[in-house]
Amino acid sequence: MAAIGRGLMIAAARSGAGKTMLTIGLQRALTRSGLIISGAKAGPDYIDPGFHAVATGRSSINLDGFAFDPATLLAMAAQAARGTDLVVAEGAMGLYDGLSADDRGGASASVAAALGWPVILVLDAAGSAQSVAAVAHGLANFPGAPAIAGAIVNRVASPRHRRMIQAGFARIAIPLLGAVPVDERLAMPSRHLGLVQACEDAELGARIEAMADVVAEHCDLAAIAAAGGVTQDAALPKLRLRPPGQRIAIARDDAFAFLYPHLVTAWRQAGAELVWFSPLADQSPPQECDACWLPGGYPELHLGRLAANRGFLDGLRNFAATRPVHGECGGYMVLGRTLEDANGQTHAMAGLLPVDTSFARRKLHLGYRRATWRRDVGFARRGETSWGHEYHHSTLVETDDATLADMADGESNPLPPAGHAIGLVTGTYFHTIA
Template structure:
């Protein structure tokens, strides 16, 4: 069977999409429905909360990088065997890069899949006007179907009455009213929410969110509004496996690896083995490739620098096997990493680059990488879609040799990344 879907979206970032989505996923699951999550756009952190709420992997439905057919394949993969997919949008409903047939907006993803929108609207500083915002979003040209709205951060019973009066004047149903509540919060830091895997009280926090959602929302009406009963083949691997047996770093410092890529590697027949650099584990013997995902090595630089088994094992592995690092993994493959306090920590010294988190600059956006070398998972001369999202800066190093870069619009950027022998890496996160 293939479950139907909904996409939770908002007028802007910061309206509470993630906590509403996670609470809604758990609340619906507690009614006996089989629920899965998904995320529109490039994001590593929110899907971790979806997985914790539903017990199932949450795939990214990136309309810009994957394109319409890739989105449908990924959506079919996550919807298979469940009753309902509750997906989360990115930024505002109509925000995102759109070029020709590629669009990264939440609205475009919902339209591709036939999934109605549940609007999350922040009532802070407004009352009846919240309904006017919902009305405008529903009437925007080429708007996807709007199933209804959940109004968040309602201050009082009087405030609720005023909001309900506004919705009585429009055609968008009011499906939930969520009071301002400390239980509906999650801590953040420089790349977004603190990762789900880092929270020891996560199960209790999600249950508390679900309690709030169940008390304030019409769960049956929300579930009944789902749509999009299409089927599609399982999404093919978006990049080739870098080896037959792949050692993948996974812990609080190395957590940014898209589930659709992992699933694609498994479907292609690769064997995946996990290890923890923070636990001073080296890449396991018997593997022929090592993948260091992005994450937060800048928060653990001193510990990583002192983990000799990890660093020595990584250097030994690179003598015979391919090693690739994305963003944080690239920083660890370099010569040194400067932490937020300006202290330099020696890293693996496998690539000629120095990076710093003390000298911060936001790098954000879609990227197209045309690879200069055959790396196993990509061939020289081919182009991959992906993104950058980091605050660290390269402070020293040899000229970039890994890929010629462009932004999402096709405008040329400086070459990026490095490759030496079996080792490669860059700030670029590959999606497809």
């Protein structure tokens, strides 16, 4: 197959090393240098690709090593690389963190290795010096390691600290491609599911420019750009992600923003028309549509407004009387009877599913999932299995028995059934990827 572009993966030893900030800064700095850059995210992250898109001016995609089979993963990478000089992808968690299974475990290392993309390590230097190089050496020599093209060391405290770090890297074969000091410009506001969404930050453009300034000053941009590995052309297999309707009403605003770009692409390629509406603007699903999709997001931050938007809620109920409606995570909660905010105040929701949820009684639910549907759900038939994930802090406090799907975790361990179906309305915490 022909080479169509190059790519590399920015990864770290652990979460919290500054990987996202440096990825965004690097994407913008390389774009400013005249290169055509696109972004990608390893794993099921909705938020980071939004920042990549602002930094590069191009849509970013998810490269999920669990939900995508190898052929689809290669084709998605090829799709990202077309028309670009370099794909700068961001890893998830630590480089080797994923399911215990070696095949389709989802770790950033396995994604990079499958694509033939070298890794640039982001390493946090806080509290250490020469030992940072030892961490890099260990990551590079772990069994099954992808190619390590170099390292960027973050949170360097002083010139003396930088010299000590350089002395450590002089003893190993991994190039030190950047030594980035502690800098308040490498920070962005965050909340319980990660960074505040790109669409909510009015100052994001200026923040990213400042990040790019820091990266350009302290990293070897030319060496980083030259480190990319070849991306092979590959045709995208037909994604078995049937659209839930021919003309789909999709909620999209600050409360409902978690929708994968590849899902939108697959539905459009299948001939569906997507019609957007905003519950926060008190818009109801357009009546000319034949299905409605409520994605996840942050409805818990807008509960008073959503509960007061009678046009949205009444229109949603009227729509659901004759046409299918599906909600994922945040959308699932809004389809329920009530939603309790973090302060203990209860807000009435659509009342279309027998579900009461709470953010006052918080518990983290996180991980890959496999859902085998007990009934047709528009995008999948009864008995089919979808691959995806769950990530939320809310708790089901009152509910009827879950009947929508039989669930298993990413390693096929059985979990309790999940989701609900009443008439034409379905919903679950499960986010579908493939």
